[in-house]
Amino acid sequence: MRTETHQIRIVGGGQFACPEGERVLIAMERSGGNDIGVGxxxxxxxxxxxxxxxxxxxxxxxxxxxVSVADQAKGYVLACRLYPLNDLVIEIG
Incomplete structure (x- = not known):
């Protein structure tokens, strides 16, 4: 089974690849990026x-x-718990 790789673009920031099944925060760190805060x-x-x-x-x-349920409905998520299903455009919260 082949794992797809998706492009993650940060508004006003960088871009990096994230394999499906990998968390966006971890993919950003692996790529050397630092746009998203790491806790x-x-x-x-x-x-x-x-x-x-x-x-x-x-x-x-x-x-x-x-991240409240209301915020989640507006698209807010934690990058350490975010798994792309296709290419994403995100902005820093």
Missing amino acids: CRGGGCGFCVVRVVEGEYRTGKMSTAK
Whole structure:
């Protein structure tokens, strides 16, 4: 089975590749980027909040204390819990 790689573009920032099934924050770090803030990498600190402007994605478990259900409906997610399903355009939260 072939894993697709998606392009992640940050509004006003860089661009990097992220394999499907890999978290956006980890892919950014691996590529040498530093546009997104890095905290706990575990979904609890809220430091890596971003808003998905374009594209489809899924998320892992996130603290609703850091990203409310209402904010999630507006596209806000934690980059450490963000998995692209196709190319994404994101902005720093």
